[in-house]
Amino acid sequence: CVLCRRTDDCPEKYGEKSTYVEYNLTVHYYCLLMSSGIWQRGEEDEGIYGFLVTDIRKEVNRAAKLKCNICKKKGASIGCVAPKCKRSYHFPCGVQKECIFQFMEDFRSYCWEHKPVQKFSVKGSRESSQCVICLELVEQLPLYSVLKSPCCKNAWFHRECLQYHALSAGVFFFRCSVCNNKDKFQKEMLRMGIHIPEKDASWELEENAYQELLQCYQHCDVRRCLCKKGRDYNEPDSKWEIKRCQCCGSRGTHLACSSMKSWEQNWECVECRSIFAKSGNYSKQQKRSLATSEKTGGTTCLLDEPSPKCPRPSSASQHSFLLQSPKIMCQSNVTPCSRLEFPASNRMTMSLSPLMANRSLSLQKKHLSQQRREVSNILKELKLQVNTKTTRLNINTENVWNSALKGFRQRSFSPTNAIEIKFTGCRNRLKTDTSDGSKHRFFKLLMLNLQNSSLFEGSSGKNLTLDSQALKENLYFEAGRMIAVSLVHGGPSLGFFSKTLFDCLVYGPENVKPALEDVADVGVAQTIKMIKYSNSLSSLQSTVHDCYEFLAAAGCLRPVTTLCDKNMLVNDILVYHVIKRIISPLESFRQGLKTLGVLEKMQMHPDAFSSIFCHEPERLSAETLCDLFTIHCSSDINKVEGADFWMGYLQDVESGESVVTLEDILLFATGCSSVPPIGFDPEPTVKFLHIRYPIGNKLHNCLELPITKTYEQFKNKMEFTIRNTLKVERE
Secondary structure: OOOOOOOOOOHHHHOOEEEEOOOOEEEEHHHHHHOOOOOOOOOOOOOEOOEOHHHHHHHHHHHOOOEOOOOOOEOOOEEOOOOOOOOEEOHHHHHHOOOEEOOOOOOOEEOOOOOOOOOOOOOOOOOEEEEOOOOOEEEOOOOOOEEEOOOOOOOEEEHHHHHHHHHHHHHHHOOOOOOOOOHHHHHHHHHOOOOOOOOOOHHHHOOOOOHHHHOOOOOOOOOOOOOOOOOOOOOOOOOOOEEEOOOOOOOEEEOHHHOOOOOOOOOOOHHHHHHHHHHOOOOHHHHHHHHHHHHOOOOOOOOOOOOOOOOOOOHHHHHOOHHHOHHHHHHHOOOHHHOOOOOHHHHHHHHHHHHHHHHHHHHHHHHHHHHHHHHHHHHHHHHHHOOOOEEEEEEEOOOHHHHHHHHHHOOOOOOOOEEEEEEEOOOOOOOOEOOHHHHHHHHHHHHHHHHOOOOEEOOOOEEEOOOHHHHHOOHHHHHHHHHHHHHHOOOOOOOOEOHHHHHHHHHOHHHOOOOHHHOOOHHHHHHHHHHHOOOOHHHHHHHHHHOHHHHHHHOOOOOOOOOOHHHHHHHHHHHHHHHHHHHHHHHHHHHHHOHHHHHHHHHHOHHHHHHHHOOOOOOOOHHHHHHHOEEEEOOOOOHHHHHHHHHHHHHHHHOOOOOOOHHHHHHHHHOOOOOOOOOOOOOOEEEEEOOOOOEEEOOOOEEEEEOOOOHHHHHHHHHHHHHHHHHHHHO
């Protein structure tokens, strides 16, 4: 930052740090707002936040003559407004010294001696109360870190909690959490230095935040749906219009499937009818109509509906991709008569369980896909920090970890620089490459080395280890920094973090409860199991006696008087072994993850980031690749025929009817064997050209495909080229 000369990127403390390449300026938003000798003389879209560039440079020159009263360095652009006070300081120094900055009117600043303080009764001030936001203890003392609500007698806040709340809620929703007072509360908090941004609340700005409220249930739930176009087909003002249950609205039926002649007829699902029947409110006339409809030929629909209210997979969504290929269309023409028929009771039992399982799996995959799309947008936003200046890393393929560590520690390395990779140690040296494929390969090798290093322990879901030598060499910090840089610069998903480790990073170790699965040490796990499964007080006491030294060293030794004490003992051991024991490595690792603002985004979007930290990358499918690549054709080429060959080939590869894999196709086109969390830049494309063989342009993520007369020719050329090209590259 040109004003405070710090590289810290902490929006909550110093405001957003922005770099303007055209002006050659980097500045913290709060440093700019609070500087004493500069005003917003431009419009909002002029200069930087309305501050003219010439004014900023003048302010930098003015501040260069002023020494900070705190750090004793030049560049103190902020002065105390109290009369006769001549103290000057940088914004971060002022925050550290507990100065007050008022984000209103003239943006006044007060030093540590002249700052405003809240007045409240000293009587009983030694008591402790709960912070209304985080619910942790807060002392009722006139401290900088403690604020009292002006409108509620016993409402106390941590300053940090209140500032986070203000940044999230914005000026429209920031108010007292107890009495909901807005005007009086905001006025006092502004006076005490809380920044309330003029924006809408963060939850209001989420894309499609309330989209589910607009969704209308449209699915035919009767046992035998008569509609040939599927259960999700809905044609208004016809017999195939879907009518929802008039009571719950979460079940539906086609009018024809329930023998209804018009939309005006009432219809209830089986669950709602059973509830009415038990309560005695179901009329005899309705019961008679149900009995009649049961006897009518053609549909036993009303009583044949499935009883559990479980979500079900959409047949249209499952086969939407398959039906695009003519070859698949022929296979999907299977009549209902070709299925084996079982008695109704057997049919119900056999179909529901897989249906529920498939639907649950489908929903889980859909949810993960949505989260990964959200992560992609967040990482693209973070990548805006990366400038055009490049840093070259010479990576020895036989020792990726050490060469990467050496590169990250070199003086010229900066996370905000673009990265060039040059692989060495190979039989044929690879040229320096700035493409996403080369970087992706490097980061993939680096993350694999990291996963299998001594810094982590566990089988699938890994936790941090306690390696004193690694802690001494600051390797935990470097590991966190490497992960942050990898994600922003186009590296792969991690997928090996345990939920406990991820939660410790996001929510803090004090808010996490570990499980037995988090213990990688076999001996410790066995000790915990012996205590946990003790079935008598004597056996529990005997086990505790045998483990006396271990429990004493862990600080978990406690008197055992009842069998119930084992639960607290097990919890103490888990907390010590999984969390407290590695608190120093964890903190160092967290500091590394703060690089480029990754940890802050993780804390703001924990569900989204858990999809790439704790879950394996989504396996490629024909549908995924079809959606990933955009097809481009010149005007003299039949786009439809080329697209048919392309999609048909993807389907053959997915079903195992090819010597190459979907990963090979993606690697051939982009240099990446999986889709990185940040996505591709530029977006992958497919071009159909008059060429003999396919060409993978990794620099532009473009797959150039030949025009052929038959599908067999197209398939043979694809397999020959991709297989041999990748074989040569691997060698």
